[in-house]
Amino acid sequence: xxxxxxxxxxxxxxxxxxxxxxxxxxxxxxxxxxxxxxxxxxxxxxxxxxxxxxxxxxxxxxxxxxxxxxxxxxxxxxxxxxxxxxxxxxxxxxxxxxxxxxxxxxxxxxxxxxxxxxxxxxxxxxxxxxxxxxxxxxxxxxxxxxxxxxxxxxxxxxxxxxxxxxxxxxxxxxxxxxxxxxxxxxxxxxxxxxxxxxxxxxxxxxxxxxxxxxxxxxxxxxxxxxxxxxxxxxxxxxxxxxxxxxxxxxxxxxxxxxxxxxxxxxxxxxxxxxxxxxxxxxxxxxxxxxxxxxxxxxxxxxxxxxxxxxxxxxxxxxxxxxxxxxxxxxxxxxxxxxxxxxxx
Amino acid sequence: xxxxxxxxxxxxxxxxxxxxxxxxxxxxxxxxxxxxxxxxxxxxxxxxxxxxxxxxxxxxxxxxxxxxxxxxxxxxxxxxxxxxxxxxxxxxxxxxxxxxxxxxxxxxxxxxxxxxxxxxxxxxxxxxxxxxxxxxxxxxxxxxxxxxxxxxxxxxxxxxxxxxxxxxxxxxx
Numbered sequence: 001x002x003x004x005x006x007x008x009x010x011x012x013x014x015x016x017x018x019x020x021x022x023x024x025x026x027x028x029x030x031x032x033x034x035x036x037x038x039x040x041x042x043x044x045x046x047x048x049x050x051x052x053x054x055x056x057x058x059x060x061x062x063x064x065x066x067x068x069x070x071x072x073x074x075x076x077x078x079x080x081x082x083x084x085x086x087x088x089x090x091x092x093x094x095x096x097x098x099x100x101x102x103x104x105x106x107x108x109x110x111x112x113x114x115x116x117x118x119x120x121x122x123x124x125x126x127x128x129x130x131x132x133x134x135x136x137x138x139x140x141x142x143x144x145x146x147x148x149x150x151x152x153x154x155x156x157x158x159x160x161x162x163x164x165x166x167x168x169x170x171x172x173x174x175x176x177x178x179x180x181x182x183x184x185x186x187x188x189x190x191x192x193x194x195x196x197x198x199x200x201x202x203x204x205x206x207x208x209x210x211x212x213x214x215x216x217x218x219x220x221x222x223x224x225x226x227x228x229x230x231x232x233x234x235x236x237x238x239x240x241x242x243x244x245x246x247x248x249x250x251x252x253x254x255x256x257x258x259x260x261x262x263x264x265x266x267x268x269x270x271x272x273x274x275x276x277x278x279x280x281x282x283x284x285x286x287x288x289x290x291x292x293x294x295x296x297x298x299x300x301x302x303x304x305x306x307x308x309x310x311x312x313x314x315x316x317x318x319x320x321x322x323x324x325x326x327x328x329x330x331x332x333x334x335x336x337x338x339x340x341x342x343x344x
Numbered sequence: 345x346x347x348x349x350x351x352x353x354x355x356x357x358x359x360x361x362x363x364x365x366x367x368x369x370x371x372x373x374x375x376x377x378x379x380x381x382x383x384x385x386x387x388x389x390x391x392x393x394x395x396x397x398x399x400x401x402x403x404x405x406x407x408x409x410x411x412x413x414x415x416x417x418x419x420x421x422x423x424x425x426x427x428x429x430x431x432x433x434x435x436x437x438x439x440x441x442x443x444x445x446x447x448x449x450x451x452x453x454x455x456x457x458x459x460x461x462x463x464x465x466x467x468x469x470x471x472x473x474x475x476x477x478x479x480x481x482x483x484x485x486x487x488x489x490x491x492x493x494x495x496x497x498x499x500x501x502x503x504x505x506x507x508x509x510x511x512x513x514x515x516x517x
Binding site: 018020026200330 | 463
């Protein structure tokens, strides 16, 4: 664990980490709570200590057995194609039975909440999904390689810590594919909805149409249209309206031109998506506006981008997403140039 | 072994309170960085000191009291992480981005740099963040981390690489 073990490209980072303050005072005095909890107790001796009093161990042993039972139950649930569900409020229903404090949802079963109930679904061992009121959701698959729910209507908040493409949520307007993220997904009674990403990235797919929604962005989804073009949380109203017209209302070239006029550097994610979605005749305008807002990196040429060269589009995307990410992560801390992602 | 530790082992609450005052900043910093959640960090800090009191008799002075306490704290955090209910109720970094912005004693000379890194660390995926904090901030080795957290050494190395790569990308200027 010396610097010899640290690759040169990470040494500066390691040095900065080592310089972080070792001590941070908590915002309030925590001692009173501790004092209450240890009041009347003698310091314990630990497993090897003297004064070993067997009766003291009874509740500990009971807790250990209970813990082991819970763990084995959870493992058994996963092996049998089911996930654990916790009731948060009200009376959620799994299948046809009201959920107790906790229970299980099996593949094929629906979980339904009314206007006053909420629940949490533990997604195997990779994350969890908070099920908001008035939601109907089904467990589709519970495999280690495919954790899949279907959201018919309502709202969920999903948080997953796993490699990309292990967690999916099907909706009437397409499928949200986890790329290592946290997000809120809402679907109304007609199957339309919105995804709002609060950590990492989500890919939303429908019938070959794909949107990649990064941290700090939203995308509207429509049944029979799939995902719309992602837009920043603070995107100008004019841009949002133009994108909605283009994506879902046959707004055509006029809508695209309105979008280009309204876009800022912060909206490069939106324009990058438009590159592939517009007619070739309009693509030049989109590219030129995008290049003016976020200059293309080395390796990307106008000609290549206009013929939708996969590699060049990916290189450009990597720059755009990195700029957007830094802007979001360092909001309020550093003034990040939305054209380059560097601190000003 | 210091007099304070000996007195606390005899049941002296005042001595244990002094130990608390001496170490609470480091214990809280460790909990805060591992969880990226201020409220959870407060709870876990209290849990760690209660656990320390309960196990004080097993401390024989073979290592520094601080080392023993921080190791116990890491155990408390990871035991808590394994508790499904707490995990389900956890508030994640992205929802509490201000958790690490609080002014605190002992910040390094250039607070902007520290805040950048603190914010970036808090935004890491939990698995990567925990390994980064234990390895690069706390100075544990991969074998110790594997023992403390129950993951394989290879997983610890992979998560550290992932964390460093993400951080470098975030912190480039």
